[in-house]
Amino acid sequence: MSHQKIRKVKNRPEQDLQIQCVTWFRYQYPSEILIHIPNGGKRSKVEAARFKEMGVLAGFPDLALFRKSNQYGALFIEMKASAKHETSDSQASMINSLNTLGYKAVVVSDFETFRRVVNDYLRKQF
Template identity: 40%
Template structure:
């Protein structure tokens, strides 16, 4: 097994692996997806994506499932000492104003806990890593 240094990307990958396993018992988890707005790109690709609707600051993960009085859940993943940017904070605020739950998580564990709490489900043995 290849071990990679922990990063925002590796933590997000852990969340997505957990959701894939968990979707067997909690089908809503199959709807959890990444919004690929970040990352470095060459100028041409960045311009094309911007014309197609990519917007800076949109949270990393979206679970479009209504629960607990919210329309859906958005998660901005961070790692270590990273903090949300001004644009990310703006998006989180705007999403909350529109009736979504929008949170920042600094680890896979905290994101998984947010999702479990949001959906009001119990984590099965298969889902535990």
């Protein structure tokens, strides 16, 4: 009898939502540039310090859409699994800073909101 380890599937609703949103985006807008900013995740203290030295900024949004639209230089999206999950202080501060600097930065907690925000941004309807 084989003793295989059974991997427990982790419940990661924010990641699942982001994958759903990015998958839709890539299909809908194949020529646009939308990237994930890998700021989060668990790291050792040494690796976290190294990432900070390399330019990681606490609170930076999860997604960046590099397209000018009306007065905005780019769109940044902070993903939250539900409306109940509030932004951290560093996330709220970064979103405020990005908006002040002439970018559009928003928090999205569901697919329909993501779809509306992206479509409005790319169609310059906000």
